[in-house]
Every structure is written in C-alpha cells, then in structure tokens.
Amino acid sequence: MSILAIVISLILLMYFAYRGVSVLLLAPIMASVAVLLSGEASHLLPIYTQIFMKELGGYLVKFFPLFILGALFGKLMADSGSATTIADWVMHKVGRRYVILTTVLACGILTYGGVSLFVVAFAVYPISAVLFRHTNTPKRYIPAAIALGSFTFTMTALPGTPSIQNAIPIPYLGTNSFAAPGLGIIAGLIMLCGGVWWLQSRASKAMAAGEGYGDHPDEKLESIAEDTPPLYQALLPIVLVIGLNALFTYWLLPSLDLSYLQEERFGKVSPNSVIGLWAVLLALMVAIVVLIVMQWQRWKNLTATINAGCLGSLLPVFNTASEVGYGAIIASLAGFAIIKDAVLNFFPQNPLISATFSINILAALTGSSSGGLSIAFRTLGAEYLQIMQAAGINPELFHRAAVIAAGGLDTLPHCGAVITLLSICGLTHKQSYPQILMMTSVFPILALITILILGSLFGSF
Numbered sequence: 001m002s003i004l005a006i007v008i009s010l011i012l013l014m015y016f017a018y019r020g021v022s023v024l025l026l027a028p029i030m031a032s033v034a035v036l037l038s039g040e041a042s043h044l045l046p047i048y049t050q051i052f053m054k055e056l057g058g059y060l061v062k063f064f065p066l067f068i069l070g071a072l073f074g075k076l077m078a079d080s081g082s083a084t085t086i087a088d089w090v091m092h093k094v095g096r097r098y099v100i101l102t103t104v105l106a107c108g109i110l111t112y113g114g115v116s117l118f119v120v121a122f123a124v125y126p127i128s129a130v131l132f133r134h135t136n137t138p139k140r141y142i143p144a145a146i147a148l149g150s151f152t153f154t155m156t157a158l159p160g161t162p163s164i165q166n167a168i169p170i171p172y173l174g175t176n177s178f179a180a181p182g183l184g185i186i187a188g189l190i191m192l193c194g195g196v197w198w199l200q201s202r203a204s205k206a207m208a209a210g211e212g213y214g215d216h217p218d219e220k221l222e223s224i225a226e227d228t229p230p231l232y233q234a235l236l237p238i239v240l241v242i243g244l245n246a247l248f249t250y251w252l253l254p255s256l257d258l259s260y261l262q263e264e265r266f267g268k269v270s271p272n273s274v275i276g277l278w279a280v281l282l283a284l285m286v287a288i289v290v291l292i293v294m295q296w297q298r299w300k301n302l303t304a305t306i307n308a309g310c311l312g313s314l315l316p317v318f319n320t321a322s323e324v325g326y327g328a329i330i331a332s333l334a335g336f337a338i339i340k341d342a343v344l345n346f347f348p349q350n351p352l353i354s355a356t357f358s359i360n361i362l363a364a365l366t367g368s369s370s371g372g373l374s375i376a377f378r379t380l381g382a383e384y385l386q387i388m389q390a391a392g393i394n395p396e397l398f399h400r401a402a403v404i405a406a407g408g409l410d411t412l413p414h415c416g417a418v419i420t421l422l423s424i425c426g427l428t429h430k431q432s433y434p435q436i437l438m439m440t441s442v443f444p445i446l447a448l449i450t451i452l453i454l455g456s457l458f459g460s461f
Contacts, residue, residue: 002335005037009330010365017367017414027322028052031329038333047329055328055378059321066167066277067317068310069284074116075309076288077237080295081228083110083123086238089231091127099131100145100199104192107149113238114162114284116312117150117417121424124149129425136212141203143425144435148195151417151440153188156369156407157400157447160245162280164320165403168373172381173395176249176276180400182461183454187404187447194443199435216426233294240287248279319416320374323366327375340380351387352398353452355380356405360445364409367416373406397460404448411440 013030017023031052035044077083087106094102103124110120128142155163159181166177173179228234258271292302299305330336347353358380363372377384388398411418413429418436422428 002038002333003338004335005034006330006333006335006339008037009034013326014365014367014412014414017416023319023416024322027326031326034330034333038335040333047332051328051332052325056321056325059324059374059378060317062171062277063164063167063320064313064317065281066162066164066284068313069281069288070114070162070164071116071313071316072306072309073114073237073241073284073288073291074119075305075312076291076295077110077113077115077234078119078123079300079305080234080291080298082234082237082291082295083115083119084127085228085231085234086110087124087127088228089234091131097135098200099128099135099137100141100203101196102131103128103142103145104149104196107146108154108192109238111150111163112154112158112161112242114241114287115238117155118420120150121146121421125424133213136207137203138206138211139214139216139425140427140431141199141435143421143427143432144199144439146425147411147418147421147436148191148199148439151411152195152407152444153191153447156403156444157184157188157191159184160242162241162245162284164370165373165406167277167280168370168377169399169402170276171273172377173385173399174270174272175395175399177245177280178249179396180394180451180455180460183397183451184400186454187400187444187451190447190450191439191443194446195439198438198443202435227298229295229298236294237287237291240290241283244283244286245279248282249276253279320368320370323368323371324374324378327362327366327371327379331375331379336379350452350456351391352393352401352455355384355387355398356401356448356452359402359405360408360448363406364412367410367412367414369406369410372410373402376402376406394455394460397455400460401448401451401455404444404451407440408445408448409441411436 009030012033013026016026016030028048032044032048035041035047040047086109090106090109091099091102094105106124106127107120110123111117124146125142128145129139132139132142154161156165159178161177169175169179170177253275254271258275260266261269261271261274292299331340345354346357359373359376362375363369366372366375384398385395388395413433418433421436422432425432
C-alpha cells in the first residue's frame with residue numbers, strides 16, 4: 001500500500017502543478033497524502049516538523065546564497081541593459097537569416113554567464129519576436145529556441161556554469177563546477193548542434209509549406225531599451241563570473257590553509273566539499289560589485305533593482321526546498337525502500353546508468369531539474385558515492401552525468417519553467433511544446449547516453 005500511496009501522491013503533485021497550484025502548498029499537502037495513505041496518520045505532524053521542515057531548512061542552508069546572488073546578478077544585468085546589449089549584438093553578428101541560431105546563442109551567452117533563465121527569456125524574447133516577424137519565421141519556434149539556449153547545454157553540460165544544478169552535487173561528491181570538462185563540452189555540442197539543426201530544418205519546412213510568423217493580434221512586446229551599455233561593459237561581468245570561478249576553484253582557494261574546517265563549529269567538513277560552492281559565490285559577488293560600480297551612472301533606482309533581485313530569489317529557492325522536503329518524506333516511507341532498490345538495480349551491471357536513470361525519473365516527477373537532483377542527492381547521496389567508489393567510477397564523471405540526467409525529463413508539460421516561458425511568449429502547449437520537448441529532453445538524453453558510453457570507455461576527461 002505504501003508504494004501505491006507514493007504513486008498516487010506523485011500523480012496528484014504533477015496534476016495540480018500542471019494546473020498552476022504553487023508547489024509551496026502542494027509539496028506538504030501531497031506528502032501528507034502519501035503519509036495518510038501509507039497508514040501513518042498518527043505520525044503526520046512529527047513527520048512534517050521533523051522531516052519536511054528539517055530537510056527544507058538544510059537545503060536553504062546549503063544553497064540560499066547561490067540563489068540570492070544569482071537572482072541579484074541577473075536582475076542587475078537586465079536593469080542595466082547589459083542583457084539586451086549582448087542579445088542584440090549576437091542577433092546582428094550572426095545575422096537575421098539565422099534567427100533561430102542567434103536566439104539560441106544570445107540565450108546561451110547570458111545563461112552561461114550566470115543570468116537567470118527567466119531573466120534571459122524576458123530579455124531575449126522581444127528581440128527574437130521582432131526578427132522572427134521580419135523574416136516571417138513561425139513564431140511557434142521561439143520558445144523552443146529560447147529553451148535550447150537557456151535550459152540545456154549551459155545549464156547542465158558546459159564546465160564552470162554557475163547554475164544551481166551544477167552546484168548541487170558538489171557538497172556530496174567533493175567535486176567542483178568544472179567536473180569532467182571534456183565530457184561536458186561534448187554533451188553541450190550535441191545539444192547545441194543537434195537542437196539548432198532540428199529547429200532550423202523544422203522551421204524551413206514549415207516556411208516552405210507556406211507557414212509564416214502567424215497572426216498574433218494580442219502580442220504585447222516590451223520596448224527594447226535604447227540606453228544600453230557598450231558591449232565590453234555588458235560582457236565584462238559575465239567574463240568575471242566564468243574566469244574568477246576557475247581562478248578560485250583551481251588556484252586561490254586550494255592554496256589556502258583550510259584545515260580549520262575540521263573543527264566542531266564548522267561541522268568537520270572536508271575542504272573539497274565546500275571549495276567548489278565557495279568559488280561560484282565569490283565569483284558572483286565580485287561580478288555584482290563590478291557591475292554596480294561600472295554602471296553607476298546608468299541606474300535609475302539601484303535600491304529597487306537590488307530589492308527586486310533579492311526578492312526574486314525567494315520563490316525559486318523555496319519551491320525547490322519544498323520539493324526537497326517532499327522527497328525526504330517520501331524517502332521515509334516503507335514503500336520507498338522497495339522503489340529505491342528497484343531503481344538502483346535497474347541496470348546492476350553499471351551503477352552509473354542506474355543512478356542517472358533514477359535522477360531522470362525524479363526530475364520528471366517533480367517537473368524540476370534542480371528539484372529532482374536535490375531529492376536524489378538528499379536521499380541517496382551517500383549511497384551513490386559508496387556505489388561509485390566501489391565500482392571505481394570517477395566522482396567527476398558521476399557529477400557531470402547526474403547533472404545532465406537531471407536536465408532530461410524535467411521539462412514535461414507540468415514544468416514551471418515551461419509554463420512560464422510559454423506565458424512570456426504568448427503561446428500555448430499545443431503550439432510550441434513538441435519542439436520544446438525535442439530541445440530539452442530528446443537531445444539532452446542523447447547527450448547523456450553519449451557521455452555514459454564515453455565515460456565507460458575512457459573514464460572522466
């Protein structure tokens with residue numbers, strides 16, 4: 001009965017999330033449903049206060065700084081006009097003929113530099129819509145192009161990306177954000193090249209059949225800011241995030257004496273478990289300060305921008321933390337042990353395949369790559385590491401494979417990011433979702449399969 005309770009709870013979670021109900025409310029309610037159906041009604045309150053809230057708080061302790069700094073950096077990039085400058089420059093350099101490629105590259109540069117995918121969608125969409133309309137390219141391909149540039153190779157594959165997904169495995173595996181760089185680049189190229197080829201071929205075929213931009217009478221495009229900074233000022237903060245992340249990860253932080261972390265008050269942690277996360281945080285902090293000072297004359301209301309950026313981090317971080325709390329309750333039920341054994345033994349000959357499969361499933365169920373990845377590592381992190389070490393699998397290989405796996409089936413129709421993107425573009429699931437699914441699920445899974453094969457043959461590189 002406990003297994004059925006878990007399944008019912010997950011189905012209801014997906015259904016109501018698809019209907020737009022906030023996961024802040026859904027997570028504890030659906031977890032309670034699972035507990036009640038499992039016959040543990042008498043333990044409902046203790047399970048909520050001692051498991052759900054404890055795990056929610058633990059996630060905030062680890063990752064809230066990254067969420068708030070990332071959201072603040074993205075808001076500063078948007079309000080300073082830097083995001084618009086970069087997007088517009090890419091559009092003009094690549095050319096109006098290749099509007100799909102220009103949209104993907106503009107989004108990719110911004111997200112790889114640490115700008116929130118939601119900020120990128122808002123910044124790039126108006127420019128993309130103008131170019132798509134000018135070239136009579138069907139508008140229904142815009143969401144897929146933005147998703148390809150924002151939700152795929154820069155989120156999970158490219159080494160050094162400051163995404164939350166790339167940071168989650170660090171404390172558990174002792175790796176850093178540059179884990180398995182060679183495999184990450186290969187996976188990123190598969191997603192980028194395969195996605196652009198697919199979208200361009202589909203769009204060309206549609207245009208040859210007579211389909212154009214389409215009639216969108218209610219289209220409301222925000223005006224593109226005219227007072228934008230020069231390109232070098234717009235790019236410098238992004239270069240700093242990437243460059244300083246590498247500098248802190250490989251040189252500055254490892255050169256320090258961090259033996260004091262073994263003291264009781266610091267939790268007796270290993271330096272390797274925190275250096276990777278510290279590096280990203282320090283890089284973002286420096287980039288934020290430089291961005292504020294460099295654009296000092298351009299801020300209309302710096303206080304409002306900072307406040308909006310900080311507040312913008314709250315909903316994403318609490319949504320994800322609530323999903324982690326939900327996962328912790330599910331993991332405490334008797335039926336989860338049976339499910340866990342079945343998932344971990346899905347492909348016993350190769351624990352790496354088994355682990356990435358389980359992460360993919362969790363991301364699909366929660367409709368969130370960060371949520372699925374967090375639940376996986378919070379509930380199975382220690383077991384994953386033991387299994388990988390016993391099998392002689394490099395932690396860096398597992399880090400990269402796990403992150404890419406989380407970006408496989410996370411964008412099913414109930415995914416909040418997909419719903420938000422379609423809302424920004426003024427389109428529906430029926431119009432654009434099939435192409436979004438190709439970009440954010442099919443090609444990432446192909447990339448995952450490729451690096452699993454390469455990793456098994458050549459190890460991590």
